[in-house]
Amino acid sequence: MxxxxxxxxxxxxxxxxxxxxxxxxxxxxxxxxxxxxxxxxxxxxxxxxxxxxxxxxxxxxxxxxRFKLPKTYWAQVEGILTPTAIEQLQNGVQLKEFTTKPAKAKILAEPLALWQRDPPIRERKSVPTSWLSLTITEGKNRQVRRMCAAVGFPCLRLVRVQIGxxxxxxxxxxxxxxxxxxxxxxxxx
Missing domain, CATH: 3.30.70.580 (Pseudouridine synthase I, catalytic domain, N-terminal subdomain)
Structure with a gap:
């Protein structure tokens, strides 16, 4: 085959x-x-x-x-991302059982090319959201969501946009x- x-x-x-x-x-x-x-x-x-x-x-x-094939995610997170959070993601984040490898992280404008999610994310008028691009080479269980939460920005929507x-x-x-x-x-x- x-x-x-x-x-x-x-x-x-x-x-x-x-x-x-x-x-x-x-x-x-x-x-x-x-x-x-x-x-x-x-x-x-x-x-x-x-x-x-x-x-x-x-x-x-x-x-x-082991092969370090990069995977890029776009995450919509709760709150307005800070330079400190981006720096933490870039340096590696301590999770419960391991420290992540350094990631490529940057703040994104809201991506207009993305399809609408069904169902839509929960919206709260008093809590703004922002978007993040995060590239990792690991891929452990719920890693991107856990990294976002660890730096104080819970993930509301997660879209993998690139592999290799x-x-x-x-x-x-x-x-x-x-x-x-x-x-x-x-x-x-």
């Missing part, structure tokens, strides 16, 4: 598994290809770029922190749609 790679724009609320789930829609409702598995995960309440492959070694290369060199917004893919990729799409310079 020839190894294949696909990019999927995962909607909010979809669980990253193919087997049926009693509460959430699954990948099976969007991708009808046998022998494909996620290369890494996105939480059910996160959206955006998910890579899937039918090749175990490629799956490990994409998902394992493949950017979901530069290669528009409708929400819930997928497309074939090559490994070269991830490692182009």
């Amino acid at each position: 020839v190894a294949s790679l696909i990019a999927f724009n995962k909607p909010f609320g979809v669980i990253c598994q193919f087997s049926e789930h009693e509460k959430h829609p699954t990948l099976k409702q969007y991708i009808e290809l046998p022998e494909f598995y996620p290369a890494g995960r996105l939480d059910t309440d996160s959206e955006g770029l998910l890579l899937l492959t039918n090749n175990g070694s490629l799956q490990a290369k994409i998902a394992s922190p 060199q493949f950017n979901l917004l530069a290669n528009p893919l409708a929400l819930g749609q997928w497309t074939k990729l090559t490994e070269a799409d991830l490692y182009r310079m």
Whole structure:
């Protein structure tokens, strides 16, 4: 079998598994290809770029922190981000069981190219929100959400927009749609 790679724009609320789930829609409702598995995960309440492959070694290369493939997230957080919080994210954040590796972090203007989330985030008139771009090379359980909370800015919406060199917004893919990729799409310079 020839190894294949696909990019999927995962909607909010979809669980990253193919087997049926009693509460959430699954990948099976969007991708009808046998022998494909996620290369890494996105939480059910996160959206955006998910890579899937039918090749175990490629799956490990994409998902394992050992290979340091950068993953970029856009996070809408509660409150107005501060330079101190950005600096903490850039230096690494102490979480309960480990300290994160330094990340690339910067404040974003509200991204206009992003699709509307269904359902929308909870809005509170008395609490402003701001956007952050965060690039990490680890990818531990709920890491970006935990990093944001640790620096005082709880995450309201989390969208993965890039893995390696493949950017979901530069290669528009409708929400819930997928497309074939090559490994070269991830490692182009």
